Every structure is written in C-alpha cells, then in structure tokens.
C-alpha cells in the first residue's frame with residue numbers, strides 16, 4: 001500500500017529544489033517542506049501529547065499549513081485544518097470537540113483558549129533540530145491521518161476521521177484513473193478545511209508536482225484572480241462547479257489564458273451540463289471529469305468522463321457508472337458507499353457514527369443522505385434527503401423545484417431556500433440569476449416566470465418570492481451558499 005509520507009520523502013530527496021507549493025506571494029520547495037515538517041514533528045513530539053491527539057492547524061492557503069500537516073502526521077498525530085474564514089465560535093467548538101493538544105497558527109488568531117497555541121513561524125524559527133523522527137513514529141494504517149469538520153449545514157459540525165489507509169486508497173485511485181503522473185501544475189482552489197483540497201494536495205505532492213494556490217483575496221478581486229490564473233501554468237484544475245461557473249462570467253477565461261490546462265476535476269455539487277458545454281468550447285484541449293463523494297468516504301469515490309455523447313444522451317450528468325462496485329442504492333433510493341475509503345467515523349460521536357455507518361450484510365457502509373436513481377448503466381444524483389421539506393402538508397423536493405426553474409429559458413441558475421417561522425416552513429423563496437439583465441421590472445419578470453413554471457409544477461411547489469441576483473453567492477468552500485441565503489431569509 002502507498003505510504004503518502006514515504007512518497008513525498010522520495011520527491012524531497014530526488015528533487016529538493018522543486019517547488020511544492022506556490023501562491024502569488026509565497027513558495028516552498030520539496031526540500032524545505034521535508035526539513036521544516038521534520039522540525040515541526042520534533043517540536044510536537046517534545047510536547048509529549050497522547051499519541052493520536054489531534055493538532056488543529058489554522059490559516060489560509062499558506063505553505064506553512066502544509067508544513068504543519070506533515071509535521072503532525074510525522075509525529076503520529078492527525079491534523080484538523082481550520083480555514084481563517086471560520087467564525088470564532090466554530091473554532092472554539094472544534095477545539096473543544098476534537099480534544100486538540102495544540103493549536104498551530106499561520107496567521108494571527110485572537111482567541112482565548114486553554115489549549116497551547118503556537119505560531120508555526122515561531123516554532124520553526126526557534127528550531128535548531130536536525131533530527132528526523134523515525135518513520136515508525138508516523139501515522140500509519142488504521143490510525144487517523146486528518147480530521148475534517150463538515151460545515152454543519154445540516155446540524156452540528158461533525159469531525160470526520162480519515163485514516164492513513166483511507167487516504168492511501170484514495171490517492172492510489174486518483175493516480176489510476178486520472179492523468180496525474182505527467183508533470184505539471186495543480187490548482188489548489190479549495191481551502192484545506194474543505195476536503196476537496198485533498199484531491200489536489202496529495203496527488204500533487206505524492207507525484208512531485210507543484211500546487212498553485214489561489215487565495216480568497218484573489219477570488220474576491222477578478223483582475224487579480226485572472227492574472228494569477230494566467231501566470232499559474234495550471235495543468236490540472238480542481239474546484240467546485242460553482243467556482244468554474246463564476247470564472248466563466250469572465251470572457252477572458254479560456255485556453256489562451258491557460259494554455260497548459262488539460263484536466264478539469266469537479267466535485268462537491270451538481271455539475272450542470274451548461275457549464276460543461278461552455279468549458280468544452282472555451283478549453284478544447286481539456287478533459288472534464290464529474291467526481292462524486294462525501295467527506296465521509298475520503299473526497300470522492302466515483303467519476304464519469306464528460307463527453308459530447310454523454311451530454312447528448314442525458315439531460316443531467318451521471319455521477320457513476322453502474323459498474324462502480326463501491327456505490328449502491330438502498331431500497332429507498334439513498335446512495336450508500338462501501339470500500340476502503342469509508343471513514344473510521346465521527347470523532348467522539350459513537351451514536352452518530354453507528355447510525356451513519358451501519359454494517360449491512362457484513363459490509364460496513366456509509367449512508368450518504370443523497371438520493372439517486374439508476375438509468376442506462378449509470379447512477380444519477382437526484383438530491384439530498386435533507387432537502388425534502390414539508391410545506392402546508394405537502395412533501396417537496398427543493399432540487400426538483402430548482403431544476404424546473406433553472407430550465408426556464410430566461411434563467412441561468414437558481415437556488416430555492418425555505419423560510420422558517422418557529423421551525424416550520426412557511427414559504428419558499430427563489431434566488432435567480434438571469435441570462436440577460438432585467439429589461440422590464442422584476443415584477444413583470446416574476447409574473448412571466450411563474451406563468452411558465454405553472455406548466456411544469458403544481459402551484460404549491462412554486463416559490464412565493466423571486467429575487468434576482470447578478471451571481472449566486474458562494475461560501476468559503478466555493479459551493480453555492482445556501483446556508484447564507486437561508487439566514488438572510490429568516491432575519
């Protein structure tokens with residue numbers, strides 16, 4: 001079985017000068033990564049924490065975060081990545097719930113906590129160590145390698161524990177199915193607290209490639225973002241579909257701007273056909289893959305290659321071929337995942353773990369909470385169980401409503417959020433992006449859209465209000481920010 005650390009060490013020995021991680025203002029070579037993470041591991045080991053006690057690493061797209069990740073696992077501890085966009089109450093919650101032994105920071109964090117706090121740069125500055133811990137100290141096999149807290153869009157945040165074996169299987173699967181061996185730059189768009197980042201981080205480091213990270217600051221400033229993308233020389237692009245959709249709003253984003261780009265890896269949300277088509281036009285040399293999976297089964301477990309033929313055949317892209325043995329549909333249509341990437345469970349939550357990871361016919365599975373269906377040799381994603389809501393006694397599928405609204409000719413994209421009053425849903429609101437700017441009043445457009453919609457949906461499924469936006473807001477992970485929109489609705 002692949003050892004992630006041993007593979008990175010090999011690169012560090014063979015190509016110490018090669019850049020491992022690059023941002024617009026910082027970079028780190030493989031030699032530095034290996035040496036500095038040794039220093040970090042030495043520091044951690046001298047704290048005499050309990051083996052496997054988690055280390056929280058706080059920051060945003062900093063090379064020192066990766067140094068801290070590897071330092072933690074070299075000393076036998078899982079790391080818990082926390083992005084600096086995380087609200088402080090949530091950081092408190094993660095610190096307490098994880099039982100962390102150390103909080104390492106790569107940027108200032110003002111917070112009162114009983115847990116020891118240390119800036120990674122201070123640790124490294126004061127380190128005089130030339131010692132490497134033996135590889136026997138490294139996190140291995142069924143030990144926990146990292147813990148990622150889910151965003152908690154459905155209930156309390158849960159700490160998903162991923163073992164060294166889970167991660168090794170995931171990276172081997174990526175290497176087997178995608179063109180990742182050839183040298184080139186991998187884009188890192190997702191913050192480390194979102195497991196989509198694992199899709200670029202470890203295949204890149206294990207393969208000895210360079211990761212190019214784009215920061216939230218750049219994402220908020222289109223000029224800086226596209227300059228950065230143009231100079232990145234990216235070959236492998238990993239992001240949410242929503243992030244690509246946002247980039248598509250700029251006409252300059254195309255193969256001329258990014259001539260080396262040959263692989264798009266999408267995961268985390270539905271990849272709309274319209275987005276795939278536009279990408280095919282703008283990036284004729286690139287292959288697009290739609291990957292599927294939740295954090296609980298290590299990033300992604302299935303994929304389909306998006307082809308002209310697939311697009312012509314279906315009105316929605318599938319998420320897996322039926323031959324994918326790790327995915328199956330339970331009796332009620334819920335998607336279940338089995339296999340070597342299924343997580344060890346939620347940290348400190350045995351009941352939640354037992355419920356979400358039952359053993360069925362001797363096989364440990366993860367119940368995803370996603371609903372799917374089979375057609376013509378493929379599995380399709382039809383929505384999430386928690387998006388089934390009850391309004392005035394009717395059971396509704398929010399994604400079904402969104403799909404119908406998005407299919408209306410004037411509409412480019414749409415998100416529907418329920419409005420709650422004392423835990424009861426009293427109405428649905430639709431947030432829409434139109435293909436063309438509004439010519440008439442919003443009132444007229446809403447009237448027209450509701451009339452069109454009434455041909456496809458019964459009256460009780462038609463949202464009460466329609467709000468027009470230039471673009472759907474994205475959360476820090478680059479997914480459509482449903483939670484933020486829902487909060488807006490309830491204030």
Ligand SMILES: Nc1ncnc2c1ncn2[C@@H]1O[C@H](COP(=O)(O)OP(=O)(O)OP(=O)(O)O)[C@@H](O)[C@H]1O
Pocket residue numbers: 149150151152153154195266267268269270271290291292293294295296319368370381384
């Ligand atoms: N290709 C895809 N098509 C449709 N949906 C996808 C795809 N890939 C992932 N997803 C959705 O994303 C989910 C996994 O995302 P993730 O593990 O980040 O958690 P989340 O549910 O978005 O957020 P959280 O659990 O943190 O509240 C899947 O369960 C599925 O609902």
